[in-house]
Amino acid sequence: QIGMPITVCHYPPGTSKWDRIEHRMFSFISMNWKGKPPVNYGTVIKLIGSTKTRSGLTVTARVDDKEYATGIKHSNEEMAKLRIEPHPLHPKWNYTILPQKD
Numbered sequence: 009q010i011g012m013p014i015t016v017c018h019y020p021p022g023t024s025k026w027d028r029i030e031h032r033m034f035s036f037i038s039m040n041w042k043g044k045p046p047v048n049y050g051t052v053i054k055l056i057g058s059t060k061t062r063s064g065l066t067v068t069a070r071v072d073d074k075e076y077a078t079g080i081k082h083s084n085e086e087m088a089k090l091r092i093e094p095h096p097l098h099p100k101w102n103y104t105i106l107p108q109k110d
Contacts, residue, residue, distance in 0.1 A: 011107050018101040
């Protein structure tokens with residue numbers, strides 16, 4: 009619809025720690041959390057949200073209550089219509105979706 013390629017690159021499973029901001033804040037969140045049991049969402053949000061670094065960097069946290077559709081299946085025919093060009097490095101995680109030909 010937009011007529012231009014879209015490149016998608018995913019982090020491998022379990023590697024959100026590679027995100028620079030998350031990685032920078034993780035140790036401060038852990039120190040703030042130390043010794044406090046995460047008994048419910050409210051406690052977790054409060055502990056994360058009250059974290060700040062010595063330089064004043066703060067964290068904002070909230071529960072995402074939105075319901076997302078899961079289990080959506082696309083037929084092989086629908087998938088075959090897409091112009092997906094896998095990248096040489098980790099093609100399941102990195103690919104470009106090309107515009108449809110007229």
